[in-house]
Amino acid sequence: MNEFLLEVENLKIHFPVLGGIFQRKIGNVFAVDGVSFHVRPGETLGVVGESGCGKTTLGRAILRLYRPTEGSVTFKGRDISGLRGKEIREIRKNLQMIFQDPFESLNSRHTIGEILEEPFIIHKTGTATERRDKIAHLLERVGMTPRVLNRFPHEFSGGQRQRIGIARAIALNPELVICDEPVSALDVSIQSQILNLLMDLQKELTLTYLFIAHDLSVVKHVSDRIMVMYLGKIVEYAHADDIYARPLHPYTRALISAIPIPDPSAKQQRIILKGDPPSPANPPSGCRFHTRCPLTIELCKEQEPALELFKGQDSHLVACHRAEEEGPL
DSSP, X not given: OOSOSEEEEEEEEEEEEEETTTTXXXXXXXEEEEEEEEEOTTOEEEEEOOTTSSHHXXXXXXXXXXXXXXXXXXXXXXXXXXXXXXXXXXXXXXXXXXXXXXXXXXXXXXXXHHHHHHHHHHTTOSOHHHHHHHHHXXXXXXXXXXXXXXXXXXXXXXXXXXXXXXXXXXXXXXXXXXXESTTTTSOXXXXXXXXXXXXXXXXXXXXXXXXXXXXXXXXTTTOSEEEEEETTEEEEEEEHHHHHHOOOSHHHHHHHHTSOOSOTTSOXXXXXXXXXXXXXXXXXXXXXXXXXXXXXXXXXXXXXXXXXXXXXXXXXXXOOTTTTOOOOO
């Protein structure tokens, strides 16, 4: 039996850039550029990085909402990157997504009952009565009452909408759920409720999560392992405890330094990165982080670092020529 539920190997997603009168291809946007990782059944892999680093594109490519330019996505031992039509529809019973914006992800013209019934209709599951019973049970599972079935999305708060989105994602008992920044659009007071709900559902239904976020303080509480991305590449990949105890990549250290400490008297040294991330349509040579990194040397500008195990570690990978350097940061 395969040890991994999901395996991604050298995945690349390149979007063409069109220009000129005839809209010819003049370049590519390297949204995801050679990413490899795996996810075990029942675990949560956190994917973090700034906006534009390729996190959401990666999640959508796994679901085959984007077709990979190169590489493979293997789910339960089967390569799904080339599937079409009926075959990919069958696979999607086991692969679902919770979207970032609860105000945009629900169809405003449909009632909650119609929204939650749609997965069952698409996959021809159960009779109308059976579907109604399952929908009522789904709503109770996510902390809502079945009395809302005939109401519309605009009648609910952001947190309630996200609960409905979660109910839709788990309707067909999937094995892998991709959580695309599921709490970033919510009030801080609601975020913890949604995170606790996700963790409770994971235990109850034995779910596996790919948890995408830009905030390491959120990922810290839910992830078993963490993958840090920058400009379409993985720069660090390790167990969550190892990432927080000893971040090796300068970019990871900067992200961790931005986590607020709930103690006004505590001294916190923020690492402020200079400049903006380069364009994914024209990434820098060598290490893609070298234009903003305070540890940059000539080697960083000329040679791209490989994602490799750090010395003395059995599962902590980092892509940095100067991972052993602790400063100046």
